[in-house]
Amino acid sequence: MTTKIATVKKKRKQGMLDNVMRQFDHAADIIHLNDNIRKILEVTNNELVVHFPVRMDNGEVEIFTGYRVQHNNALGPYKGGLRYHPTVDIDAARALAMWMTWKTSLAGLPYGGAKGGIQLNPIKYSPSELERITRRFTYALGDNIGPELDIPAPDVNTNPQTMAWILDTYMSTKSPNERSKNSHVVTGKPIGAGGSQGRDRATGYGVFLTIKFWAEANGVSLKDKKFIVQGFGNVGYWAAHFLEKEGALLTGVQDAYGSIYFETGISVENLLEYTKANKGSIVGYAGATPLDNSDFYALDCDICIPAALGNQITKKNAGSIKANLIAEGANGPTDVEAEEILLKKGVDIIPDILCNAGGVIGSYFEWLQNRNGEIWQLDEVLTKLEKKMKESFLKVMETATTRNVDMRTAAFIIAIERLEDTYVQRGIFP
Missing domain, CATH: 3.40.50.10860 (Leucine Dehydrogenase, chain A, domain 1)
Known part of the structure; x- marks a missing residue:
């Protein structure tokens, strides 16, 4: 049976739903979102x-x-x-x-x-x-x-x-x-079965691209930059794969089984082959130092990529983060309190709705090919993906500057205003 959420406001329990609603409310307040449209967007x-x-x-x-x-x-x-x-x-x-x-x-x-x-x-x-x-x-x-x-x-x-x-x-x-x-x-x-070339790496490639765009915007070279990845699945692996090609060093990895650290850098491809032979686990990788999971986010690094589950960066561990940049490969990995701490420390955060959007963009390309009876080659898919990601990144940076807000708030503003325009133009039935 299909149901609607009641529009009566109730106290939300702490968690991802509370986070996304607080993010939405913050951006909606800044742009003075139409009250009626706000009522529509705050429920499913x-x-x-x-x-x-x-x-x-x-x-x-x-x-x-x-x-x-x-x-x-x-x-x-x-x-x-x-x-x-x-x-x-x-x-x-x-x-x-x-x-x-x-x-x-x-x-x-x-x-x-x-x-x-x-x-x-x-x-x-x-x-x-x-x-x-x-x-x-x-x-x-x-x-x-x-x-x-x-x-x-x-x-x-x-x-x-x-x-x-x-x-x-x-x-x-x-x-x-x-x-x-x-x-x-x-x-x-x-x-x-009708899949698209490049869809397997689209999310991780998108994470890499936003990091690359951030580096270019800040005059930073990725060569020899240390990065850590939480989650070595599809997203974490591909993001690490492309960063390594730019000369960056993977120094820490955490998965569902444990955490490892390697000061001089871990070979991304060697680690992937190891996990394939080790039931998907990074634990026991030769030469790496085992690490307590609670110490993972405190590792000395330049870039941190949470690419696992939501609510992983909280007020309990945000203060110990040493990275200058957090690129959210996962959905909702940083809670609101943690983000406040990080922003005060001067840490840049590429928000999830921008950072990991390569996946849904890649899905859109696959959907288009299926609808139109087309087959695109890998280089065409990745070129189109980079163009789309860069357009979004530049819009977010411009909005962050003109509105004097952080990147997440800027991304939410752009997204919400597009929806607001749609409702204003179409009206609300009946």
């Missing part, structure tokens, strides 16, 4: 919660809970990832869906924002179980997703294979003459 359009049974390999049935929150579609179809993680709940989905709305608006894409996933720890399930879970979840979502309605993509613990299962399940519910029209119901697909 639709929320779907589904409970569904799946038979496990041992024959027993397990019940799973899945979520899909659609925040706003004033600019176009809902767009956003699906994650498989124990922290997935309705508040997390609401927060992430809102961030997606601001992200797509800031990037100038014809999309709205959505997010969702399943509350589970995927490492506890076999590949065949994950396939059945994914297919059953897709079936439960039904017509609440669609290529012109709501287009999911990979997120935490989901990947191209997950998207291929969703695509196949969704298309199997359509008549034969409709199937060819639905290949763009998801993005982030394998190449053989």
Whole structure:
């Protein structure tokens, strides 16, 4: 059943939802956002919660809970990832869906924002179980997703294979003459299933590009700059890969299993090969010094890239951060109190809705290719991605200067004003 959030204001619990609402309120106050439009944007359009049974390999049935929150579609179809993680709940989905709305608006894409996933720890399930879970979840979502309605993509613990299962399940519910029209119901697909060249690295490449643009704007060379990465998955790896090519040194990494430090730098490619042979874990990498997780953000470095989950940089560890720049590869990694501390210290923060927008831009390119029956080469995709990211970055820098605000507030202002213009021009039905 689809429901709406009540518009009655309640005290929000601390977490990602509280953070995104405080970020929104701050920017909305600065631009004196129209009160009626503000009421629309501070709630989600639709929320779907589904409970569904799946038979496990041992024959027993397990019940799973899945979520899909659609925040706003004033600019176009809902767009956003699906994650498989124990922290997935309705508040997390609401927060992430809102961030997606601001992200797509800031990037100038014809999309709205959505997010969702399943509350589970995927490492506890076999590949065949994950396939059945994914297919059953897709079936439960039904017509609440669609290529012109709501287009999911990979997120935490989901990947191209997950998207291929969703695509196949969704298309199997359509008549034969409709199937060819639905290949763009998801993005982030394998190449053989209609995916795009470069989509695998789009988010991490976008993180790298914003760091590069920041360095150029500040007259800084990335050569020999030390950087640390929290999360060595798709985003963290590709961001590190491109930074290393610029001569920067990866000196610290943290994943779900532990933290490591290497003063003279860790080879990104060697570490990747090690994780492939070590069940995805960085722990035990030869020559690296094991580090207590609580000490990770205090490492001596120039650039810090949180590329894991939300609320990782808090008021408890913000004061110990030595980096001059934080590039938010994850969604909502820095809470409001931590950001206040960091800004007072003079730390620059490239906000998530700008920094990791390469993923949704890459998804947009894939969606366009599927709709138009086109196939773009890798260099074309990356060139278009860099152009799009630079346009957004320069707009944020200009707004930050003219408004005398930080980069996050500037990014929110641009995103919100675009939505405000849309509502003013179109009006509100009826």
